[in-house]
Amino acid sequence: MADRIADIWGARTPHAKDAPWPVRVDLHLDEGVAEADVERWVQSACVLCSNGCACDIAVKDGRMVGVRGRAGDVVNHGRLGPKGLYGSWQWNGDDRLTRPLVRRGGVLVESDWDTAMDLVVRRSRELLTEVGPLSHGFYTSGQLFLEEYYTLAVIGKAGLGTPHMDGNTRLCTATAAAAMKESFGSDGQPGSYHDVDSCDALFLFGHNMAETQTVLWSRVLDRLHGPDRPAVVVVDPRRTKVADAAVASGGVHLAPLPGTNQALMNGLVREVIANGWVDRDYVDAHTLGYDELAATVEPCTPEHVAETCGIDPDDLRRAARIFGTSDRVLSTVLQGFYQSHQATAASCQVNNLHLLRGLIGSPGSGVLQMNGQPTAQNTRECGADGDLPGFRNWANPEHVEQLARLWNVDPATIPHWAPPTHAMQLWRYAEQGSIRFLWISATNPAVSLPELPRVREILAREDLFVVVQDGFRTETAEYADVVLPAALWGEKQGTFTNANRTVHLSERAVEPPGEARSDLDIFLDYARRMDLRDRDGAPLIGWHDPEGAFEAWKECSRGRLCDYTGLSYDKLRGGSGIPWPCDEDHPDGCDRLYADGVFPTHPDVCEDYGHDLLTGGATAPERYRARRPDGRAFLKAAEYAPPPEQPNEDYPFVCTTGRTAYHFHTRTKTGRSRRLRGAAPEPWVELSARDADALGVREGDLVRVESPRGRVEAPARVGRGRDGVVFVPFHYGYWDTDGDRHARAANELTMTEWDPVSKQPLFKLAAVRVTKSADGTGPAPAPTTTASAPHDLASVPATRGEDDVREDVTSADPPAPPPTPDRTPGVLPHVAPKG
Amino acid sequence: MHLATYLGLLHHSLTTLADAFRQVGQGHGDEPDVWHTCRVLAGRVEHEAEALAPVVRRYGEHREVEPERLHAAGLGSTRSGAVGLLRDLQDLYTLASLTDITWTVVGQAARGLRDGELLDVVTSGEQETARQLTWLRTRIKQAAPQALIAAD
Ligand code: SF4
Numbered sequence: 001m002a003d004r005i006a007d008i009w010g011a012r013t014p015h016a017k018d019a020p021w022p023v024r025v026d027l028h029l030d031e032g033v034a035e036a037d038v039e040r041w042v043q044s045a046c047v048l049c050s051n052g053c054a055c056d057i058a059v060k061d062g063r064m065v066g067v068r069g070r071a072g073d074v075v076n077h078g079r080l081g082p083k084g085l086y087g088s089w090q091w092n093g094d095d096r097l098t099r100p101l102v103r104r105g106g107v108l109v110e111s112d113w114d115t116a117m118d119l120v121v122r123r124s125r126e127l128l129t130e131v132g133p134l135s136h137g138f139y140t141s142g143q144l145f146l147e148e149y150y151t152l153a154v155i156g157k158a159g160l161g162t163p164h165m166d167g168n169t170r171l172c173t174a175t176a177a178a179a180m181k182e183s184f185g186s187d188g189q190p191g192s193y194h195d196v197d198s199c200d201a202l203f204l205f206g207h208n209m210a211e212t213q214t215v216l217w218s219r220v221l222d223r224l225h226g227p228d229r230p231a232v233v234v235v236d237p238r239r240t241k242v243a244d245a246a247v248a249s250g251g252v253h254l255a256p257l258p259g260t261n262q263a264l265m266n267g268l269v270r271e272v273i274a275n276g277w278v279d280r281d282y283v284d285a286h287t288l289g290y291d292e293l294a295a296t297v298e299p300c301t302p303e304h305v306a307e308t309c310g311i312d313p314d315d316l317r318r319a320a321r322i323f324g325t326s327d328r329v330l331s332t333v334l335q336g337f338y339q340s341h342q343a344t345a346a347s348c349q350v351n352n353l354h355l356l357r358g359l360i361g362s363p364g365s366g367v368l369q370m371n372g373q374p375t376a377q378n379t380r381e382c383g384a385d386g387d388l389p390g391f392r393n394w395a396n397p398e399h400v401e402q403l404a405r406l407w408n409v410d411p412a413t414i415p416h417w418a419p420p421t422h423a424m425q426l427w428r429y430a431e432q433g434s435i436r437f438l439w440i441s442a443t444n445p446a447v448s449l450p451e452l453p454r455v456r457e458i459l460a461r462e463d464l465f466v467v468v469q470d471g472f473r474t475e476t477a478e479y480a481d482v483v484l485p486a487a488l489w490g491e492k493q494g495t496f497t498n499a500n501r502t503v504h505l506s507e508r509a510v511e512p513p514g515e516a517r518s519d520l521d522i523f524l525d526y527a528r529r530m531d532l533r534d535r536d537g538a539p540l541i542g543w544h545d546p547e548g549a550f551e552a553w554k555e556c557s558r559g560r561l562c563d564y565t566g567l568s569y570d571k572l573r574g575g576s577g578i579p580w581p582c583d584e585d586h587p588d589g590c591d592r593l594y595a596d597g598v599f600p601t602h603p604d605v606c607e608d609y610g611h612d613l614l615t616g617g618a619t620a621p622e623r624y625r626a627r628r629p630d631g632r633a634f635l636k637a638a639e640y641a642p643p644p645e646q647p648n649e650d651y652p653f654v655c656t657t658g659r660t661a662y663h664f665h666t667r668t669k670t671g672r673s674r675r676l677r678g679a680a681p682e683p684w685v686e687l688s689a690r691d692a693d694a695l696g697v698r699e700g701d702l703v704r705v706e707s708p709r710g711r712v713e714a715p716a717r718v719g720r721g722r723d724g725v726v727f728v729p730f731h732y733g734y735w736d737t738d739g740d741r742h743a744r745a746a747n748e749l750t751m752t753e754w755d756p757v758s759k760q761p762l763f764k765l766a767a768v769r770v771t772k773s774a775d776g777t778g779p780a781p782a783p784t785t786t787a788s789a790p791h792d793l794a795s796v797p798a799t800r801g802e803d804d805v806r807e808d809v810t811s812a813d814p815p816a817p818p819p820t821p822d823r824t825p826g827v828l829p830h831v832a833p834k835g
Numbered sequence: 836m837h838l839a840t841y842l843g844l845l846h847h848s849l850t851t852l853a854d855a856f857r858q859v860g861q862g863h864g865d866e867p868d869v870w871h872t873c874r875v876l877a878g879r880v881e882h883e884a885e886a887l888a889p890v891v892r893r894y895g896e897h898r899e900v901e902p903e904r905l906h907a908a909g910l911g912s913t914r915s916g917a918v919g920l921l922r923d924l925q926d927l928y929t930l931a932s933l934t935d936i937t938w939t940v941v942g943q944a945a946r947g948l949r950d951g952e953l954l955d956v957v958t959s960g961e962q963e964t965a966r967q968l969t970w971l972r973t974r975i976k977q978a979a980p981q982a983l984i985a986a987d
Contacts, residue, residue, distance in 0.1 A: 134985035163980075418976045425977070428866070432917060434985040615872050617969030644871045753867045 004028075004082050005679050005801025008661055008785055009210075009218040013809055014226035018198050018363070020814040021219055025078035027806045028085040029058060029066035038065065043573065045075075045496070045504035046084040047143055047489050048664045050173075050371035051213040052498025053080050054577055057089060057490055057509040064089035064490050064509055072815045073576045075193065075502050078808070081214030083664055085805055086675040089490060094672070097473055097485035098514025108483060113515065113525075116482050120439075121529045123465045123481075127437050128160070133415075137164040137426045137435040140384050141442035142172055142373025143665070145494025145506070147549035148519045149375075149384035150556070151541060152441075155523060157383065158407040159532035159540050163415035164435060166386045168443040169379045170423035171761060172372025175338035177380050177387070178758035179347035179369050181608040182636050183355070185601030185629065186391050187380050188561045190593045191330065191366025192579075193500050194817045196220055198364030201251070201326035203319075204234045205350050206261065206336020207370060210241035211661040211786050213499075217242075224249055231326065233319045235264065236336050237656060238686075238727060239720040240787035252319045255722050256309035258654045258765040259643030262342035265349030266640060267305030268320050270297040272356055277324030282358030286597035288627060289635035293352060296637035308640065310722075323353055328364030335372060335658060340764040341643035344757035345613040348636040355633050361595035361820070368500065373665070375496040381562045382553065386420030389553075390560040391600075391607040394420060395621055398604070406556055408534040419618060422759035423449075424752065431458045439467040441519060442486065444666040446475035447733035450750040450761045451709050452742070469522055472668045475733045486519050487512035488669075493546045494520070495572065501579040501589075503564070505572035520546060558583075561593075561600055561826040576815050581825045592820040594827075601629035602828040613638035616756030631829055643765055644753050647724065651767035653691070655705060657730040657746040658764075661786050666731045675801045683744055684780040685712070686719040686727035687770065689791040699795060700776025707766045710748030713741075713773060715780040718791045726770060729788075730763065838944050839895040845941055846887055848934045852967075853880040855930055859923045862913025866920060869974070876967055883960045890953050917982035921975065928971045935964045 002010060004026075013022040029035065041056040046067075054073030058066035067089055069078040100116035101108040127135040138156050140149070156165045177187045184190065196202070196219045210217045223229055224245060232246040235254045243253040256264045272278060273294055283290050302313035323329055331354065337346050351367055359365035371377055383389035392399035394416040404411035421429070427449065429435040449455045459466060459479035468480035471488040491512040497503045512518070517525075524541060532540040543549045547569050557564045557580075566582035566589070578589040600606055609624035611617060613636055647654055662679040663670045670676045685703050687695070697703055703716045705726060712728055721727055730746040742748060749768060754761045779796040782788040790796045823829075860873025913923050938961045945953035 131985050134981055418980060419973065421977075424867075429981055429985075433987055434917065434981050611973075612966050612969055614875065615966060615970035616868075616973065617966060617971075618973040619969070641875055644867075644874075751867075753871060756868065756872060 001803035002805045002807050003801050003803050004085055004805045005675055005799060006785060008082055008214055009221055010079065011807050011809060012222060012225045014222050016226050017228045021077050021197055021222060023071045023077045023810050023812045023814050025069050025071050025808040025810065026080040026085060027066070027068040027808070028804060033060060033065045041068065042507050042509035044490065044506040044509070045577065046080065046088050047374040047496065048083040048087055048670065049213055050374055050376060050499040051075065051215050052374055052496065052502060052504060052577070053084055053215050054504055055080060055084060059509050062510055071810070071812055074815050074817060075498060075577055076215050077814050079215045079218055082662060082676065083214070083670060087664065087670040087673040090673040095473070096471055096513045096516065097483065098516055099485060100515070101483035103481045108480070116484060117525060117529055119482050120467055120526065123437055124530065131436070133160045133162040134164070134434065135436045136160055136162045137430060137438045138162070139423065139426060139438060139440045139443065139445065140167040140379065142167060142169040142371070142376040142379060143442050144375060144519050145496050145546070146375070146378040146382060146553060147494045147546045148523060149378050149382035150389065150553045151520060151523045151549050153383035153389055154407060154541060155527050155532065157414050158409045159527060159530065161413045161415060163386070163418065164421040164426050164429065165384060166421060166423040166426055167379045167384055168423070168445065168448055169373060169376040169385050170759060171448060172335070173338070173376035173380070174760040175343040175347050175755060175758040176333070176369035176371055178344045179351060182344060182348050182610055182613070182634060182757065183351035184594070184599045184633050185606035186561050187607055188391070188593055188600070189368060189499065189501050190360055191368040191500065192591045192817070193219065194591060195330040195364050195366045196223060198328060199230050199330040200328045200364065201231045201233065201322050203323065203329060203331040204232070204242055205331060205333045206235055206338070206340065207332045207334035208236060208240045208242055208336070208658065208787060209332065212334060212372070212659055213370070214661060231322050233322055235261070237722050237725050238787050251322060252315050254311055254315055254319055256311055258656050258725060259341040259646070260309040260640070261337055261340055261346040262349070262638065263300065263305050263308040263640035264316070265346050266297045266300040267302055267316050268323065269293065269349055269352055269356070270300045271302065271317060271320030272324045272353060273297065275320070275324055278356045279358035282597060283356060286632055287355050287635050288629055288632045289637065293635040293637040296639060324357070329354070329357070329359050330364060330366055330368070332368040332370055334370045336764065338758070338760055339762060341762060342638065342641065343755035343760050345638035348613065352635050355635055358597070361592050361597070366592060371499045374498070377497040377499065377501070381497070381557070386422060388416070390556050391562055392560070393607050393609070395609055407540065408536060410535060424754050424759055424761060427455070427458055430461070430464055433461070433463055436463055437465045439469070440476060441469040444474040444476045444668060444733070446479065447666040447731060447745050447747065450747055450763060451752045452745055452747045453710050454752060469519060471516070474666065474668055475735055484522055485514065485516040486522065487516050491516070492518035492520070495550060497580070498577070502577040503567060503572065503580060504577040505569055520549060559826060561824070563826055579818055583825055586821060586825060589818045590821050590825070591818045593824045595820050596823055598631040598824065598827055598829055599633045600827045601633065602631055603629070605826070605828050610634065611757045613757060614641065631827070645751060645765060645767045647767050651707060651769050653724055653726045653768050653770055655707065655726045655728060655749055655766045655768040656764045657728050657750060659731065660729050660783065660788060662783065663731060666733050671736055678801065679799050680729070680781065680783050682781040683712070683714045683729055683732040683746070684717045684782040684788070685714045685770070686717045686721055686782070686788060688721050688723045688725070689718055690723050692716060692718045695770060695772060697772050698776065699790060700779045701772055702774040702776060704771050704773045705749060705768050707749040707768045709751065711743055712746060712748055713743040715776055717780040717782040717788055719788060720791055726768060838941070841937065841941050841944070842887070842891050842894055845934065845937045846884060846891055848930070848937055849880055849884040849887070852930045852934055853877045853884065855927055856880060859913055859927055862923065863920050869920070872970060876970070879963055883963055886956050886959070890956055917978065917986035921978050921982045924971055924975050924978070928968065928975065931964060931967045931971065935968060938964060
């Protein structure tokens with residue numbers, strides 16, 4: 001047995017380059033439950049991060065009692081991480097929402113579905129008559145199933161006609177989508193997890209993979225412990241486990257000052273160009289924009305960049321050399337870039353590096369623009385986040401027509417007259433009183449949005465009708481007018497797609513508690529009560545269950561890059577997840593995209609006409625067509641510009657925030673798992689040893705962190721980060737505290753400011769001051785097993801759980817990767833020579 | 836030669852535009868993207884004006900009062916509310932359009948004079964102006980429906 005709190009990644013199964021990643025099946029059952037007691041194993045996949053590890057849920061007496069990795073799945077080959085093992089099912093029972101609540105005389109009281117839905121529908125109708133659909137906003141999640149997003153998207157776009165739909169995916173994955181649209185013409189992950197098994201160099205840009213996607217990191221560790229290990233390069237201001245691995249592998253840890261990623265990336269691109277590591281044939285045949293890119297990065301010498309970023313210029317040179325001279329390079333990008341200044345610009349530079357060297361679409365070479373949340377990919381595909389379903393382009397009238405035909409509605413109903421409303425703007429409209437009906441599903445903005453004092457004020461507005469749909473009574477639910485109890489994972493059926501396009505079916509293992517209903521049923525009920533109809537007077541939503549919604553979605557995806565038409569519930573049962581595009585010609589799905597260097601940039605195909613990376617100004621369709629991209633990727637350029645908030649006399653530190661290995665989203669599930677909670681029960685504040693010394697702070701002392709917007713008070717971890725940078729773990733809220741002093745959530749500090757292109761908020765660079773408020777009584781409640789490890793490891797007791805996980809390293813054959821198509825489906829070929 | 840007159844007009848339009856960007860940014864501080872983008876663009880417009888300085892010195896500069904009038908008409912102060920934002924962005928658009936066409940006029944003269952240095956300044960100025968106009972158009976399109984239909 002293994003203690004997977006202490007040993008996050010589990011036992012090593014080293015393997016050589018190009019050899020398949022061995023199988024290791026992880027199993028964890030509730031205390032007192034033996035394997036023989038399990039009555040049923042129900043197929044699913046974990047929804048506690050974007051990795052989407054396939055698993056089976058153990059059921060006994062109508063309860064979930066454990067979980068086991070699926071050996072035959074391409075994503076995890078049987079493994080699960082601590083969150084999957086301990087957090088996915090253990091909230092069973094206790095404090096769930098089981099009945100609808102409505103606000104009466106200022107307090108939430110128990111009610112029934114008819115009363116609650118009547119209230120929702122009545123307010124909705126009133127506002128539609130008085131103001132029209134622009135009064136309605138929908139703020140959803142990265143945790144619902146595909147079927148739910150698609151249904152919601154049709155209700156919002158074709159039924160009501162509101163452009164105000166977005167999700168908390170804006171906070172986690174919007175930049176991934178934006179960067180792919182800018183470079184490749186469409187969303188859609190080019191790379192594959194299989195590239196980990198074959199790469200010569202691995203670059204992690206702002207990606208603490210060891211904590212955010214623990215099972216993928218075990219895949220990397222197995223390469224690092226095998227022969228011919230890859231060189232790892234990481235960009236992260238913190239000394240993470242990934243940074244340790246980079247140094248040990250002979251790679252580089254670059255720790256730029258928060259807010260300077262774009263300067264660093266321009267420096268890397270310049271080095272690759274200046275040293276002649278560019279594949280000119282590939283660039284000439286498959287890209288546009290080389291001259292402008294080269295001119296933009298020309299002044300970014302290593303010395304110049306090193307000064308801006310606060311790094312050693314030789315480290316930058318070394319990193320560039322590794323990128324420029326390795327035969328196969330895999331890059332991954334996550335929140336260190338996405339939630340920072342010039343997010344889209346910096347992420348596009350990662351794409352540029354690969355395009356410049358022609359390292360895309362072949363084994364070991366690819367880009368993974370990651371997601372933060374498990375079903376983030378599905379919001380983007382289905383259009384619950386403001387995009388049009390099926391990666392369609394809102395500025396392309398033909399794409400809007402296609403949807404109007406599919407849904408049998410007037411194209412004018414479908415909002416497409418302006419860019420879709422992004423989450424931050426949606427909240428601003430609510431603040432100004434022009435959005436007056438806000439439906440929040442499966443997310444907890446009162447903890448996850450930036451600048452929480454402001455968010456609380458908005459949620460509390462008299463003139464804003466708030467519907468909250470969730471499994472628990474969250475911090476946000478406390479502000480609702482109506483609370484709808486929703487079924488959670490394991491209690492409902494549906495599909496979802498992980499960060500590398502792999503689709504899994506998650507079956508219902510148990511009944512939802514009390515009167516809780518699946519999110520799909522709730523949306524269907526709303527559509528029915530609103531009597532939403534198509535052009536011929538037939539009900540707009542023609543499906544009644546998850547499988548019906550899936551079949552409808554398949555039609556919507558037909559012929560697009562995210563083609564699901566070759567998939568079905570039956571096909572997803574029993575075996576492994578399957579990556580889209582999956583159609584008649586590609587029945588097993590597609591492992592990598594763009595093997596032939598042809599991208600979905602054709603004006604008739606592309607999802608977006610692109611933006612100016614500095615301001616977010618949208619390229620006009622005529623201008624886009626005039627460039628004749630026709631299948632060529634864009635090498636997008638942008639100068640570095642200083643971040644909107646920088647340390648100053650009053651606020652001398654930069655505060656970065658982030659997720660750690662033992663919690664997910666706003667801890668609604670993981671905070672209720674005994675093991676996960678034990679490992680990181682309370683928030684903490686990480687200071688570098690030198691900064692702590694200067695402030696007179698010792699391990700565990702209580703410190704106060706203040707920004708111009710709010711404050712956090714928590715014990716200090718004297719950690720290993722860079723000087724001048726403070727780290728506070730985000731997503732600790734208030735539901736599990738007794739007081740409500742509002743001094744616990746990292747987002748009390750962060751600012752309402754976002755990237756101009758992706759509109760993703762800047763969670764990584766608030767200017768703060770730090771003061772000691774009291775002596776400590778023991779070490780900070782931070783884990784010792786992660787990036788939060790103390791500077792002096794011996795001074796703090798090690799984080800541990802119990803030996804309660806079985807790891808079976810078997811000789812079973814690992815699943816074979818799906819094929820990589822020579823030609824990517826749904827992409828028009830190059831039709832015109834350049835020029 | 837009237838080039839000096841036009842260089843004066845251009846130079847002055849640019850400084851007026853830079854001020855206007857700063858003013859709108861500050862006046863709409865509750866719209867973080869407007870605040871930040873206006874500040875960034877103001878800095879870049881000032882940079883354009885500086886780049887023009889050596890050419891201006893060479894040809895001399897004759898300041899026209901025309902942009903002053905536009906400035907006075909448009910941006911004596913910023914407005915408030917959703918519709919106010921829209922109108923202020925529109926004023927910026929008008930000012931930026933004036934510099935846009937003025938760059939065109941000066942660019943034609945530069946070509947006639949075969950003045951490579953001036954043409955370089957014009958080319959980069961035109962690119963910057965295109966960026967300003969693109970952003971303003973995008974932001975105006977975004978703000979218009981909500982401001983005109985749903986705002987109080
Ligand atoms: S890596 Fe992610 S998907 Fe896999 S088990 Fe852990 S939390 Fe779940």
